[in-house]
Amino acid sequence: MxxxxxxxxxxxxxxxxxxxxxxxxxxxxxxxxxxxxxxxxxxxxxxxxxxxxxxxxxxxxxxxxxxxxxxxxxxxxxxxxxxxxxxxxxxxxxxxxxxxxxxxxxxxxxxxxxxxxxxxxxxxxxxxxxxxxxxxxxxxxxxxxxxxxxxxxxxxxxxxxxxxxxxxxxxxxxxxxxxxxxxxxxxxxxxxxxxxxxxxxxxxxxxxxxxxxxxxxxxxxxxxxxxxVDWHPAYAREVLAMTEGGDTTFPAIYGPARGLANEGVRELLEIVAEDRMTGDELSRWKDARIISAQETGDTVRGIMPMGQVASGIxxxxxxxxxxxxxxxxxxxxxxx
Ligand SMILES: Cc1cc2nc3c(=O)[nH]c(=O)nc-3n(C[C@H](O)[C@H](O)[C@H](O)COP(=O)(O)O)c2cc1C
CATH class of the missing domain: 3.20.20.70 (Aldolase class I)
Structure with a gap:
């Protein structure tokens, strides 16, 4: 090739x-x-x-x-x-x-x-x-x-x-x-x-x-x-800081998604385990949490999709x- x-x-x-x-x-x-x-x-x-x-x-x-x-x-x-x-x-x-x-x-x-x-x-x-x-x-x-x-x-x-x-x-x-x-x-x-x-x-x-x-x-x-420049710089800083094992998968709209294992994901898994939201409510909650990480840099409670490759960036x-x-x-x- x-x-x-x-x-x-x-x-x-x-x-x-x-x-x-x-x-x-x-x-x-x-x-x-x-x-x-x-x-x-x-x-x-x-x-x-x-x-x-x-x-x-x-x-x-x-x-x-x-x-x-x-x-x-x-x-x-x-x-x-x-x-x-x-x-x-x-x-x-x-x-x-x-x-x-x-x-x-x-x-x-x-x-x-x-x-x-x-x-x-x-x-x-x-x-x-x-x-x-x-x-x-x-x-x-x-x-x-x-x-x-x-x-x-x-x-x-x-x-x-x-x-x-x-x-x-x-x-x-x-x-x-x-x-x-x-x-x-x-x-x-x-x-x-x-x-x-x-x-x-x-x-x-x-x-x-x-x-x-x-x-x-x-x-x-x-x-x-x-x-x-569209995204808050804190998101990129988390990509740089992620090390091997720092990611996890979590349920998303159509199958699992991969992102940083943080407080936001912990909260998400708790909501799912306790069945606290309907599927539609949960999808809206997740989108809002992703946007809060990307737009305003909430890297603690925000949901932050990123790949395992972040460990090498x-x-x-x-x-x-x-x-x-x-x-x-x-x-x-x-x-x-
Ligand atoms: C923050 C983020 C958001 C993503 N959103 C979408 C999306 O809206 N639609 C989609 O098809 N894939 C989405 N993906 C997956 C990417 O399109 C791409 O397939 C993936 O990032 C490739 O793997 P890599 O992260 O190792 O480069 C997203 C990935 C990340 C990191």
């Missing part, structure tokens, strides 16, 4: 580098997304929460899309989790966010030019596949198992993100870690595979490419960056130089 195998992905995305900043809701990642896209990667606009009333969420998402497209020509992606309720019905937020993308691209030339990819996650995007295809955007779907990667390829998506269990944020019901998942998926599908979960530099990127990936995606690494970097150096390091290692 050589660095040349990344060209399939960069051609598909229209980027200089096969490096993606993955979605990190439920607050906002516009500043990170703009910096990543300016640096030649693919920046992703995140959802403003799955628990916001759909009309409000849709309006906020449209503002986000216009904001990034006004700031830079892209390319950008938008992340939309395909959440389902207890009866298996798609959450109305999913429909609201997908229609926000489709309508914004129809209404604004700038958005149509800049926002060219959707990254669906969390659940099977099958029922949205035709609408996404008709809208003309590139469709990437994030999976945590080989079975789901094959299913996504069969549904016609353009690429998959294979994300290992060590990832930050919503992770998977059946734990398969990146080093096992990545080669399993690259052997099983013929569409480009992007690896995520534990990626943080040129060495981890070269390892992913050696396992057959066409590129990498990261969440946690991008939190601790100079350009992440020790500095705040500038996205512009970081992406160039990461790609150069991966090239060097692979002899490209």
């Amino acid at each position: 050589t660095y040349a195998s990344t060209e399939r992905l960069t051609a598909l995305l229209g980027t200089r580098h096969p490096i993606i900043q993955d979605g990190m809701g439920p607050f906002r990642t516009n500043a990170i997304a703009i910096a990543v896209s300016k640096a030649g990667g693919l920046g992703t606009v995140s959802i403003p929460g799955m628990t916001k009333p759909p009309v409000e969420g849709k309006a906020t998402m449209k503002d986000f899309l216009l904001e990034v497209a006004t700031e830079h020509t892209g390319p950008f992606a938008v992340n939309v989790p395909v959440g389902r309720d207890a009866e298996g019905r798609v959450l109305s937020s999913t429909e609201a966010y997908i229609s926000a993308l489709i309508e914004s691209r129809e209404e604004s030339d700038a958005v149509r030019t800049a926002v060219t990819t959707i990254i669906t996650s969390a659940g099977f995007p099958g029922e949205f596949r035709e609408a996404i295809k008709a809208s003309g955007v590139t469709h990437i779907h994030k999976v945590g198992s080989t079975r789901h990667a094959i299913k996504a390829e069969q549904a016609g998506v353009d690429a998959v993100i294979a994300s290992g269990y060590e990832m930050g944020g919503h992770t998977h019901a059946h734990p398969v870690h990146t080093f096992v998942l990545a080669p399993n998926v690259t052997e099983a599908v013929s569409i480009p595979v992007i690896v995520s979960g534990g990626v943080r530099d040129g060495r981890t990127m070269a390892a992913a490419l050696a396992l057959g990936a066409s590129g990498v995606a990261m969440g946690t690494r991008f939190i601790a960056t100079e350009e992440n 020790h500095s705040i970097v500038s996205i512009g130089t970081f992406i160039e150096e990461m790609a150069a390091e991966a090239r060097r290692i692979l002899g490209a």
Whole structure:
């Protein structure tokens, strides 16, 4: 496997580098997304929460899309989790966010030019596949198992993100870690595979490419960056301070999520154990606690999704130089 195998992905995305900043809701990642896209990667606009009333969420998402497209020509992606309720019905937020993308691209030339990819996650995007295809955007779907990667390829998506269990944020019901998942998926599908979960530099990127990936995606690494001005700096400080074993998983909207083991998570587990809230109440409580950590820096009672990779992240970097150096390091290692 050589660095040349990344060209399939960069051609598909229209980027200089096969490096993606993955979605990190439920607050906002516009500043990170703009910096990543300016640096030649693919920046992703995140959802403003799955628990916001759909009309409000849709309006906020449209503002986000216009904001990034006004700031830079892209390319950008938008992340939309395909959440389902207890009866298996798609959450109305999913429909609201997908229609926000489709309508914004129809209404604004700038958005149509800049926002060219959707990254669906969390659940099977099958029922949205035709609408996404008709809208003309590139469709990437994030999976945590080989079975789901094959299913996504069969549904016609353009690429998959294979994300290992060590990832930050919503992770998977059946734990398969990146080093096992990545080669399993690259052997099983013929569409480009992007690896995520534990990626943080040129060495981890070269390892992913050696396992057959066409590129990498990261969440946690991008939190601790100079350009992440949307978030309170205390969040990035916690990423730098986290050591191995400092994370935990906890119940979230669609399966487990991974984050810092802190007072906020302890409170969450207590609420669940004592059955003090309905599922909807708990989801709203969690979103509010995540936003309080991201927006106002409440690192004690806030909920702080982050991946195990935080244990290997020790500095705040500038996205512009970081992406160039990461790609150069991966090239060097692979002899490209
Ligand atoms: C703070 C945070 C919020 C996240 N929110 C989302 C989200 O809204 N949608 C989603 O698909 N994934 C979400 N994720 C997962 C990331 O998109 C990505 O898959 C993950 O961070 C990759 O693993 P890494 O943290 O080891 O880089 C989130 C991750 C973090 C750290």
